[in-house]
Amino acid sequence: MSWPTQQDTRTALDNGLPPPHSGIGHVVIVGAGLAGLCAAYELTKRGTRVTVLEASGHPGGRTRTLRAPFADGLQAEAGALTVSTQCDDYTVHYLREMGVETEPSDLVGTDFSYCREGTRIRPDQTADHADLLGLHPDERDLTIEEMVARYVTKPNKDIGPEILAPLWGPSPRLLELDQLSVREVLEARGASAAAISLIEPYFLEMRGNELGTASAMAWARYESGPWSLSAAGAEWRKIKGGTDMLARALADKVADHVLYRAPVVRITQDDHEVRVTFLDRNRLQTLTADRVIVTAPFVGMRHINLGMARLSPEKHATMRRMRYTSATRVFLQMRRQFWPEKQLMLSTDGPVRAVRDAMPLRPAGRKILECWFSGWSAQAVASMGPEERVDFALDEVEPLLPGTRANFELGTSFSWDNERHIGGAYVLPELGHHALMEPARRPEGRIHFAGEHTSYEPNGGSMNYALESAVRVLLELSGS
Ligand SMILES: Cc1cc2nc3c(=O)[nH]c(=O)nc-3n(C[C@H](O)[C@H](O)[C@H](O)COP(=O)(O)OP(=O)(O)OC[C@H]3O[C@@H](n4cnc5c(N)ncnc54)[C@H](O)[C@@H]3O)c2cc1C
Structure with missing residues (x-):
């Protein structure tokens, strides 16, 4: 069996996707991030019965816009920030299809x-x-x-x-x-x-x-x-209203097919069907399906028992070897802007790798200082309690921007390592990464794999490649 190429997938985006093979009646999708939602949207459009099982209580996965606990309509992004209209063809396609608008990215011209x-x-x-x-x-x-x-x-x-x-x-x-x-x-x-x-x-x-x-x-x-x-130039955009607007729009289209707070704990398959066991209000339930699309990041999949999933040793090895970046962000709400820069972006030699104004294009008033921790510093901060993280960030930022403590109102933080079913920010291509790419996306029997980590590109890490992976899996389903 030959699997779809990157070119096949790109052509399908332009020319329309074929329906799934007629023998496929029910598809279970693990995860309601962009890859899972996009696959569900395209399958339901073609009349296929779909069940999406999402471990958390909301759609979007690593697109997460934080609106609380901030005042005055302030918001910040815990995950994805930017869309490139020049190269993010899949993101642009689905933004347009969902009627979600973009605006200039404030990471440009800082x-x-x-x-x-x-x-x-x-x-x-x-x-x-x-x-x-x-x-x-x-x-x-x-x-x-x-x-x-x-x-x-x-x-x-x-x-x-x-x-x-x-x-x-x-x-x-x-x-x-x-x-x-x-x-x-x-x-x-x-x-x-x-x-x-x-x-x-x-x-x-x-x-x-x-x-x-x-x-x-x-x-x-x-x-x-x-x-x-x-x-970075004018083609760098951000999603108006918050990055999660795309996932929310897709989730609205498939609302009746998604179960939230439904973590999958076991997948098994035989020659005839695949069975997916999940927790439904603390009780185990099992669904049978013709196919499963797993979009959970490999590091988050350690919570799924795959002992009887008939996965090849190569797939298991790839899942263990794939590395993820650590990212923790701390958000400090300030009473007012007390720094002179219009679009503050400060790279430091301390544990806070960068400090920036989270909404620089917003007129004066309250502001959020966003502190980025990545790699080892993200792991160190992730191991702290919520209050300790905020306090640590304040201590680090005060000498860089005197007045931070005096203007501080409240703080919150987000660690991707600590998200139980995600476990990291995005794929980190380390030495020898090429050898992992094809085995990561290869289907195994009735189990298909989507998500940014299964991209054709060595730098998956984007909404675009999460969406691309969904389109690729739909092609896989049409060919079987
Ligand atoms: C800090 C950060 C910055 C980023 N910046 C950008 C950017 O600027 N631009 C850009 O395009 N991209 C960016 N990205 C990457 C982008 O957010 C991701 O690549 C994309 O959202 C991944 O989508 P996905 O569907 O592959 O995975 P996810 O969004 O992780 O979705 C997987 C879903 O599966 C669920 N799940 C996991 N295990 C189970 C289980 N056992 N049972 C049920 N559900 C389960 C999870 O809860 C999750 O909702 C960034 C990411 C991060 C973290």
Whole structure:
């Protein structure tokens, strides 16, 4: 059996999806994030009987807009923030189909600056602080943009046209890079440790963990395209009203087919059917189906007993090996804006990797300072209690933005590692990631796999690739 390619999937988005195979009567979907909801929406449109089982009490998964406990209509995003109209074809397609609007992203055009050992440095002022930063003599006159061009953009272009191809097709050169870490590649390109620490916030700061174990293949692909923060422009948008509006619109369409607070605890299959056992108000219930689509992140799937699911050893190994970024965000409501920057975005050398104004385009009044923790610092903060996290963030932010404590009204936080059925922020492609990609998405008997982690792209981590995975699974169902 040959499975749909990335091109097949993209063509189906444009030309319309075929109905599922006539032998498929009932499909159970595990998870009401974007992948699960999109699959449910497309299947019900084609008259297929669908049951979506969602462990939490709401739709959206890793798109989560926090409206409480804030005052004055303030809100913040615990998960996804940005849509690119240039490359997020699937997101744009479903936003349009659901009638959900976008507006300019406030991650573009920020007043970005660094805080190093207590000194504020703008990206064009690095030459004035070359000693403090510890730059090599030949890097001392470069702005950060010039460092990004020298060590990232230009050499990545030299890899070849495949780096920017609309469909992912790794060349031998790219596969070689999958065995090298981002740090090794940057060092081989001549970047000093100081330069690496300055350009890091432009890329892996967003993705999280350690440059020494991150796959240079995935990074080169990401940084060469319009996904890169250093390339951000007008095509970067955000969803009007909150990122969760897309999931909510999809969930409305399939409301009668979704069971919330229904965590799946066991999946078994034989030659004839697949059985999905879930908790319904603390009682075990079992559904039988012709197919199951599992959209739970692999790290969150540790709560599902798959002992009799007939999964191959390769699938089990892939599920164990797939790594996820840790991300924790702390949100501090301020009585007023007391900083001068219109679009505050501060990268720090402390545990708070970045502090930003969560709603910079909103007129003056109350504000939320959003503190991003990623990788090791996200894990450290995740292990604290809720009040301790807020207090820790206040202690860290006060020296960077004096007046934080005086203007503080209330705080809240969100850790993706601590979400029982999710367990991490998004796939973190580490060395050798390519070997995991095909086994991650390959169906096993009657069980199909969707979700950002099953993407054709090495950098799944987006709403776009969660939606793409749903379209791909619908093609799988039509062919069987
Ligand atoms: C901090 C952060 C920032 C991000 N930034 C962006 C961005 O700017 N732009 C962008 O496009 N994307 C971004 N993303 C990525 C994007 O949010 C995700 O890739 C996408 O939402 C994943 O959708 P999904 O359907 O694959 O998984 P999920 O949304 O995780 O959905 C899976 C669902 O399955 C449920 N589930 C798990 N186990 C079970 C079980 N046993 N039984 C029943 N249900 C279960 C979960 O509760 C969850 O609702 C970001 C993510 C994070 C965390």
